[in-house]
Structures are given as structure tokens and as C-alpha cells.
Amino acid sequence: HIGDVSAQAMIDVLRDKDSGVCVDSESFLTTASIVSVLPQDPSFPCVHYFTGTPDPSRSIFKPFIFVDDVKLVPKVQSPSFGNDDPAKKIPRFQEKPDRRHELYKAHEWARSLLENDQDKGQKLMRIMLELEKQGLEAMEDILT
Numbered sequence: 001h002i003g004d005v006s007a008q009a010m011i012d013v014l015r016d017k018d019s020g021v022c023v024d025s026e027s028f029l030t031t032a033s034i035v036s037v038l039p040q041d042p043s044f045p046c047v048h049y050f051t052g053t054p055d056p057s058r059s060i061f062k063p064f065i066f067v068d069d070v071k072l073v074p075k076v077q078s079p080s081f082g083n084d085d086p087a088k089k090i091p092r093f094q095e096k097p098d099r100r101h102e103l104y105k106a107h108e109w110a111r112s113l114l115e116n117d118q119d120k121g122q123k124l125m126r127i128m129l130e131l132e133k134q135g136l137e138a139m140e141d142i143l144t
Contacts, residue, residue, distance in 0.1 A: 007049060007061075007136060010035040015057045022057050035061060039143060047139045052076050053107035058114055058125070060132035063139045075102040 014033045015022050033056040037047045049061035078099040086095040100108075110128070114121035 007035050007037050007047070007139075011049065011056070011061050011132075017057060022055065033059070033061070037139070037143065044143055047143065049135070049139075052101075052103050055107075055111070058111055059107060060128045061135070062132075063135045065139075065142075077101055 013019075013021060014035065031054060033051045035049045037049075039046065045065045045067075048064045048066070050064055051059035051061055053059045078101050079097070081097055083089075086093050086097060089095075110121075110124055113124055
């Protein structure tokens, strides 16, 4: 990709299991992956593609542009436990709450489907990659 490193090329690198970049084992999982497009022209926005889920080979990269007054997406926020949070109770950390956000739970469901039902899993993966492609194309349109 000399002289032409695209967001898609970087996503492909992060999905490369053979190189060891993409880790998929019980002992260690990638927490999340990110690819950022930082245009040299300061009038263009920076675009960041986040998985927000482990294993980029089974996740899609979702585009995000940081702007003022950004609206938070509830499905990617870990649950809040307020005063019942084990980090706030004394003695601290006596319990381990489920902090998985909805997107993470959906990723776990998709991972299970990919592992246990090849036909449905492959169909889901095609849909996910098509959504990712649409996001990449939309952001490319913004940058051009």
C-alpha cells in the first residue's frame, strides 16, 4: 500500500490473525480496535473507526467524528451502578458487576452464532461487513 494506506487497509491489518496482530484466545482478547483518518487539510474532520468490541475479525468498525455537543449512544455505554458500584462501596471491590454494554453483549451473541451455526454466522458476517462498507464509503464522501 505504499503511498496509499486507506482506512480499509488498516482495518485489514487489525484483522490479520496470522501476523498475531488480531488476538483471539481465551487467555487474552483484544479489548477494542481503532483506525483513525487524520487529514492533512485542517478543514476536514478526523474520522475514527471503532469496534468497541473485542476481536476485530468478528466486529465491524463504526465511524465516529468528534464534534461539539456530541450525543452519547446508550448502547455503547457501560451500565452505571451509582452508589451501589463496588468501586464506591467500602470495603471496595467486593463484588464484580456486569459492566458489559449492549453492543458488547450483541458482539458476544454474534460470536457465539459464528462459532456454532456456520450458515447463520456467515450470513450475519456478510451483513455486518456490508454495514461497515457503507460507513467507510459515507465517511470517504465526507472527506472528499
